Amino acid sequence: MDTVTSLSGSNAASSVSSGPVTGNGRPTSSEPTAALTADRLYRFFRTGEEETLALRGVSLTVAPGETVAVVGPSGCGKSTLLGCLAGLDEPDGGTVRVGGQRLSHRPEADRARLRARRIGVLLQSRNLLPHLNIRANIELARTACHGRTQRRGTTERPGAPVAVMDLLERVGLARRAEAYASELSGGELARAGLAVALANDPDIVLADEPTGELDGDTEQHVLELLRDRAGAGAALLVVTHSPRVVAIADRVIHLHDGMVTS
């Protein structure tokens, strides 16, 4: 099993490797249930004659309340990994589980439902619907997870539900609530995307370069928002090149050529 760099008191329940986590890929009875588990993920792409093996047996777990940064050179498979972990893409091999529930190798509608209830996703391409203003985008994300609130009860969710305007305030966009994506700057888009990702009070937050286009102060606000979510018990996995994001992580996973290297 590959080693893991621990930056600030990482959770002992979590691990990472390019091989199996446990014998059967599930937590043993003595381990608390991980928020997110990936077991031996493989992902191939074929473009004409060219084949790319973007993920080569990536295994990892993220515990509730833990922040994990994923770093590595361009093209090493970070976004592909995030897409598989979010259920937006299907791995060609291996399994993704959310709180012990299988997310991968299920119909797209099932994955979308599970994602809407449990996962906040922030992608580089952003997650805003262009025909809705920012406030409506956030409200839609909250509505999409409503079924979960009814079934599981609010007590199981990490932290109290976040009010829409409070969320916009936190990302510094309260005055832009009625604006559309096409009317926002790159930095504003990134912050609005984060507000949408957090709108369903997710157990798991998956973010691809959430602070890439932000100035120092705004990056700090975004990091505080993410840390609050982790403090409320959510598992965070953040793909990043930012030393400030790496500095707040409990653990750093290094990817190289589709494999975990340390």
Ligand SMILES: Nc1ncnc2c1ncn2[C@@H]1O[C@H](COP(=O)(O)OP(=O)(O)OP(=O)(O)O)[C@@H](O)[C@H]1O
């Ligand atoms: N849809 C696709 N079709 C073909 N190849 C793809 C596809 N998506 C990703 N790849 C390839 O898979 C590899 C991993 O890509 P990925 O986007 O995951 O890398 P990354 O580490 O996120 O890169 P970056 O830091 O530049 O965003 C790359 O070689 C990329 O060209």
